Amino acid sequence: MGSALDEEALRVIRAQLGREPHGVLGIERRCRWGYPQVIKVYSLFMREGSKIEPFPTLFWLTCPFLIEQLSDLEGRGYIKELERLIAEDGGLREEYRRDHRDYLAERWATLSPEDWALAERLGLARALRERGIGGIADWDKVKCLHLHYAHHLARGSAIGRWIEKHFALEECPASQVRCAGL
Numbered sequence: 001m002g003s004a005l006d007e008e009a010l011r012v013i014r015a016q017l018g019r020e021p022h023g024v025l026g027i028e029r030r031c032r033w034g035y036p037q038v039i040k041v042y043s044l045f046m047r048e049g050s051k052i053e054p055f056p057t058l059f060w061l062t063c064p065f066l067i068e069q070l071s072d073l074e075g076r077g078y079i080k081e082l083e084r085l086i087a088e089d090g091g092l093r094e095e096y097r098r099d100h101r102d103y104l105a106e107r108w109a110t111l112s113p114e115d116w117a118l119a120e121r122l123g124l125a126r127a128l129r130e131r132g133i134g135g136i137a138d139w140d141k142v143k144c145l146h147l148h149y150a151h152h153l154a155r156g157s158a159i160g161r162w163i164e165k166h167f168a169l170e171e172c173p174a175s176q177v178r179c180a181g182l
Helices: 007-019 064-075 078-088 090-109 114-121 127-132 145-155 158-166
Strands: 026-028 036-041 047-048 051-053 057-060
Touching: 007 026, 026 145, 036 145, 057 064, 057 090, 057 145, 057 158, 064 078, 064 145, 078 090, 078 158, 090 145, 090 158, 114 127, 145 158
Parallel strands: none
Antiparallel strands: 026 036, 036 057, 047 051
């Protein structure tokens, strides 16, 4: 499902994000027009000068069209609605927790042995082994819809399936392909 990076893809990702992307490993999903939609990032550390910080987001949504739709859903209170459903529905809760476990295992597997050792030395390894999607500590909470939907587009997820069941998220129509103008 993923695809390799080239300079043109990086240029588009920069324009989509409005900044230099950090630690891009590849493109996990492209839209129907061929533009990056979800990227996979080397997610545990962002190196800025000599400062090393954990960055626990493995999949990053880059599509501006989807970002706007998900921002609208967040603004309409759907994070709280999902948290309520997770609290009430044992099946959804277990599926969501499984997503966290799978995400955490994949995120940890992307690290080099040198970074495993560095995480141990810096005292970050425990948090990186325990914090789920997007670095969330409480696995019954939802941090943001963007990162959950990026995870869904890359691997499938309970939150993403719920979003798709209840909302018709769309990609850019042919007359308005946003990334074509970037």
